[in-house]
Amino acid sequence: MGRLPRWGKVAAAGGVVLAGVTISQRVKPLPCPYALRWMTDIPRPYLTRRKVVEILEAQPGERALEVGPGPGYHTFAVAERLEPGGELHVFDIQQKMLDALMQRAAKRGVDNVVPRQGDARRLPYADDSFDAALLVTVLGEIPGQEAALRELHRVIRAGGRVVVGETPALDPHFVRFPVLRRRAEEAGFRFEHRMGPGLAFLARFRRD
Numbered sequence: 001m002g003r004l005p006r007w008g009k010v011a012a013a014g015g016v017v018l019a020g021v022t023i024s025q026r027v028k029p030l031p032c033p034y035a036l037r038w039m040t041d042i043p044r045p046y047l048t049r050r051k052v053v054e055i056l057e058a059q060p061g062e063r064a065l066e067v068g069p070g071p072g073y074h075t076f077a078v079a080e081r082l083e084p085g086g087e088l089h090v091f092d093i094q095q096k097m098l099d100a101l102m103q104r105a106a107k108r109g110v111d112n113v114v115p116r117q118g119d120a121r122r123l124p125y126a127d128d129s130f131d132a133a134l135l136v137t138v139l140g141e142i143p144g145q146e147a148a149l150r151e152l153h154r155v156i157r158a159g160g161r162v163v164v165g166e167t168p169a170l171d172p173h174f175v176r177f178p179v180l181r182r183r184a185e186e187a188g189f190r191f192e193h194r195m196g197p198g199l200a201f202l203a204r205f206r207r208d
């Protein structure tokens with residue numbers, strides 16, 4: 001370190017801090033801080049609104065659930081696809097995220113988004129109550145991904161689908177595809193389709 005130029009020391013210190021944050025977030029994950037919600041508005045490769053809508057196959061009149069929407073990067077594109085007659089329920093552990101999302105909904109005149117606060121490991125919805133569910137860069141933030149996947153399996157009707165999006169870009173909680181697939185299958189889902197490479201993907205599972 002003694003012979004490194006000043007910028008090299010700063011870069012090395014930054015690398016150490018980043019590695020520390022990544023390790024601690026993987027061992028003991030925490031929800032994305034509200035103050036960093038702006039990061040979810042940065043477009044991420046493959047996790048685009050268009051691809052999310054495409055793989056979710058949302059239909060007019062359906063009742064869908066988005067877990068961990070944050071301030072709603074994907075929410076409105078999905079909600080629009082459910083019109084007319086459909087609803088998108090948004091469920092987040094942070095009430096402030098939901099408040100920010102609902103402010104955006106009001107500005108856009110979107111009226112088919114229904115918020116509820118809570119923990120994805122205990123969903124406050126009846127069995128078989130959704131046609132589809134969506135989680136983009138959320139699963140890794142939940143300490144107990146297996147419990148969250150079991151809950152999703154419970155609330156999605158037979159024949160319904162769940163789409164999970166993951167990327168390590170700007171996210172220390174990245175869940176690799178083989179790990180996701182194993183956990184989803186253990187929860188009772190059947191893997192159906194994946195869009196994107198291993199480092200930025202959307203995967204669709206079906207509840208048979």
Ligand SMILES: C[S@@+](CC[C@H](N)C(=O)[O-])C[C@H]1O[C@@H](n2cnc3c(N)ncnc32)[C@H](O)[C@@H]1O
Binds near residue numbers: 138
């Ligand atoms: C990184 S943000 C992703 C936001 C959005 N899905 C996107 O891709 O732009 C993760 C979101 O998941 C929420 N979250 C984390 N743990 C959760 C849990 N146990 N139950 C429900 N939501 C949770 C966080 O509060 C946050 O809003």
